[in-house]
Amino acid sequence: MKRLVCALMLAASWAASAYPGMQQQQVMPASSVELIRQLPEPYPIELVAFTDANGKSADFSQFRGKVVMVNMWATWCPPCVREIPALERLKAKLSPDDFAFLPISIDAGGKAEVDAFLKAQNMAEFGSFFDAPQNLRQVFPLDTIPATFILNREGQLVAFVRSYVDWDDPKAEALLQGLIAAPVSSAAVKTAK
Secondary structure (H helix, E strand, O other), X not given: OHHHHHHHHHHHHHHHOOXXXXXXXXXXXXXXXXHOXXXXXXXXXXXXXXXXXOOOEEOHHHXXXXXXXXXXXXXXXXXXXXXXXXXXXXXXXXXXXXXXXXXXXXXXOHHHHHHHHHHHOOOOOOOOEEXXXXXXXXXXXXXXXXXXEEXXXXXXXXXXXXXXXXXOOHHHHHHHHHHHHOOOOHHHHHHHO
C-alpha cells in the first residue's frame, strides 16, 4: 500500500511540472491571459488519438501547418462551460486557414453525454472532440481543467494555461496572432499540404 501511495505522489508531482514553466505562480496577474505560460523552446509532444464528432479517430498531425489551441474541458466543470462562449468568439476572429480550435471533452459519457448537455444549455452548435478514456493524459496533465494547450504550426507545444481564462481579453487574440505570424519551418508547410 505504501508503494502505491508513493507512486501516486510521484506521478502527481511529475504531472505538476511536466513542462518547463509549470511551477505555481505566486502573484496573481492583472489579466487572466497573463496566466498563459509560453515555453522558452517548443516542446515536442507524442501523437495521441482522440475522437471527432463523427466518432472517427483524430490526432494533432491532421492540423499541422496551423496554430492549434487545444481546450480540455468537461460538462461537470463550471469554469470550462463558462469559457465556451468566449472561446467561440475568439475562434471567429481567427482565420481557419491559420488556426484550429480543438475543444476536447474528457466526459466519461463521451459524445452522447456532451451533446445532451450542450443542447440543454442552448449551445448545440459548439463542436467538440472527445477523449472519454483520457488518452491525452499521456501528453497533457489533466488534473486541472479547464486547461488549454497551444501548439505551433509544427505541432509542438509552445504555451499552456491550466485555469479559466477570459478569452475575450484582447491580449488573448494578440498572443495567438503573434504565434500565427511566427515563421514556419519548411517541414510543417510540406506536411500541411
